[in-house]
Amino acid sequence: MSELRQEAEAMAEQFSDHLEVDPAEIESRLENLVDEYRVPLEEARRSVTNSYLDDAGLDRDELAPGGATRVQVADIDEDEQWVDLRVTLVDLWEPRSDSIAQVGLLGDESGTIKFVAFETSDLPALSEGQSYALSNVVTDEYEGRYSVKLNRTTQITELDESIEVGDDADTVEGALVDIQSGSGLIKRCPEDDCTRVLQNGRCSEHGQVDGTFDLRIKGVLDDGETVTEVIFDREATEQLTGTTLEEAKDLAMDALDTTVVAEEMADDVLGRYYRVTGPTFGRYVLVDEFEEPGPVDVESALIEARSI
Numbered sequence: 001m002s003e004l005r006q007e008a009e010a011m012a013e014q015f016s017d018h019l020e021v022d023p024a025e026i027e028s029r030l031e032n033l034v035d036e037y038r039v040p041l042e043e044a045r046r047s048v049t050n051s052y053l054d055d056a057g058l059d060r061d062e063l064a065p066g067g068a069t070r071v072q073v074a075d076i077d078e079d080e081q082w083v084d085l086r087v088t089l090v091d092l093w094e095p096r097s098d099s100i101a102q103v104g105l106l107g108d109e110s111g112t113i114k115f116v117a118f119e120t121s122d123l124p125a126l127s128e129g130q131s132y133a134l135s136n137v138v139t140d141e142y143e144g145r146y147s148v149k150l151n152r153t154t155q156i157t158e159l160d161e162s163i164e165v166g167d168d169a170d171t172v173e174g175a176l177v178d179i180q181s182g183s184g185l186i187k188r189c190p191e192d193d194c195t196r197v198l199q200n201g202r203c204s205e206h207g208q209v210d211g212t213f214d215l216r217i218k219g220v221l222d223d224g225e226t227v228t229e230v231i232f233d234r235e236a237t238e239q240l241t242g243t244t245l246e247e248a249k250d251l252a253m254d255a256l257d258t259t260v261v262a263e264e265m266a267d268d269v270l271g272r273y274y275r276v277t278g279p280t281f282g283r284y285v286l287v288d289e290f291e292e293p294g295p296v297d298v299e300s301a302l303i304e305a306r307s308i
């Protein structure tokens, strides 16, 4: 859906209690102003809104502020719906494309959902841990998974209260059969609101920077039937390997090589059996907690199975 189309649908929704307006008509009026006359979108929006207000004999304040419906993230089960959310920013991820300003995980009492904000929408950056009221975000669906897209019409309000994030954690287990590249001692961009992992000292957004060290393990758990990719953040990695960030830095310093850290960690943990719990995103489970249940006792499992 084009941005003007999104805008048009949001506007049609705003008028829906008062006027029957076709989003396609709004879109073409916006298009005319924006593309033909180079009017800034915000102004075009105001002008088109005013003309519909005149048609309907309405005052601006009689319009619904957003027109989107307030929902909880777990209720999102339809594509291309305009919704309002009250959420906490749980996690920011590294954008895979230059067109994406921010991508990460939002949560409310009902669970968590991925969000994407695009560069073109020119929105203020959201910070991890902060709670927000987001109005006018659009739902999206990909391979059965839902996400929300922030857009130019999205209104972002910082909340003083903190929105509790519900537990929609998954538990998976298996032998840690692989540690992927980008594990061990990594460097992240130190710029405000940018936590991108550096490649050869470069941030894809900010170029050459003095990175800040971080630890993580991107691993693969295999239970014999399914493989699951999991990410241990710094805290979980320190707990898992018994190596702190400071020790990892010393190791790398001694070896004049950061890759030794991932290698040493692999020696410690590869092949061991873990049960991990955390929110799922896409193909990853983000590890909040883990335990090492020890090898499964095959014999007693069989005895139990026979007795059923």
Ligand SMILES: [Zn+2]
Binding pocket: 189, 190, 191, 194, 195, 196, 203, 204, 205, 206, 207
């Ligand atoms: Zn950066």
